[in-house]
């Protein structure tokens with residue numbers, strides 16, 4: 001390959017020059033807040049936790065920083081938020097940190113977005129809606145930015161309602177459908193329903209529904225095209241969240257849980273998950289053990 005570069009036709013490699021070595025700590029030694037389980041008030045982030053990559057390091061850095069900040073604030077103003085952890089269904093940062101603290105990492109960890117289970121919901125276009133509320137709550141984002149996100153959301157909802165309820169008839173719509181090579185209708189339908197067709201977008205219906213702001217238009221088209229899939233995904237997220245919300249107290253004594261396998265017991269002590277959802281994702285913890293754990297926690 002090097003010989004194909006002008007000027008390097010005769011080059012020979014005497015010694016490969018890429019070799020990076022550094023110490024790291026096992027990510028199961030930190031909580032999802034990235035605070036060390038062994039040393040209180042010590043947070044870790046980045047390559048030191050066995051990850052590789054700029055975004056990976058930055059993603060952990062902001063979470064560690066927020067949590068360290070909350071600890072300081074909490075020591076001054078009791079009653080504010082104690083910790084900040086993002087769920088797997090809320091953002092890629094949530095997935096990354098959850099992977100780190102529940103999986104055995106045998107090589108530098110990189111975030112593979114294409115493998116993330118809820119990626120249909122974790123979209124760039126809805127990042128503001130998913131995350132900015134936390135930014136405002138934590139005092140990191142000015143409310144005026146969020147007001148814009150809320151305004152867009154309510155505008156999209158209003159227009160969606162309109163498009164889902166307003167019926168159109170063959171005599172009004174078939175000429176438009178024909179001009180876009182789309183099959184004609186014989187029964188009345190809604191514009192929302194027609195938008196599910198890949199060959200149609202909102203611009204096609206401008207003469208009927210008027211013009212839309214481009215951000216509103218994008219949101220409506222996404223909602224229409226992926227309607228069934230997004231709905232299914234949201235139902236799944238809700239089910240998963242129930243397990244996620246089932247908290248395990250820090251320092252919980254697993255030895256008192258009847259029926260736990262030895263392997264699970266060892267893994268649960270090692271990883272010390274903060275919720276049943278997290279426990280269920282630890283490699284080697286069986287489904288039957290999760291049931292035992294739920295029974296013990298309910299007791």
Ligand SMILES: Cc1cc2nc3c(=O)[nH]c(=O)nc-3n(C[C@H](O)[C@H](O)[C@H](O)COP(=O)(O)OP(=O)(O)OC[C@H]3O[C@@H](n4cnc5c(N)ncnc54)[C@H](O)[C@@H]3O)c2cc1C
Nearest residue numbers: 018020045046047048049051052053054055056057058061
């Ligand atoms: C050659 C190369 C190419 C790469 N290319 C890419 C790429 O294309 N894309 C990508 O996403 N990632 C790439 N990476 C990986 C990426 O650079 C790292 O994963 C990332 O920068 C790690 O960030 P970090 O903050 O965890 O650690 P670092 O960026 O290493 O920061 C650690 C900091 O701590 C300081 N420090 C260390 N010890 C002490 C001490 N005792 N006291 C005070 N300070 C100390 C260091 O000086 C350093 O500034 C590349 C890495 C290398 C080496």
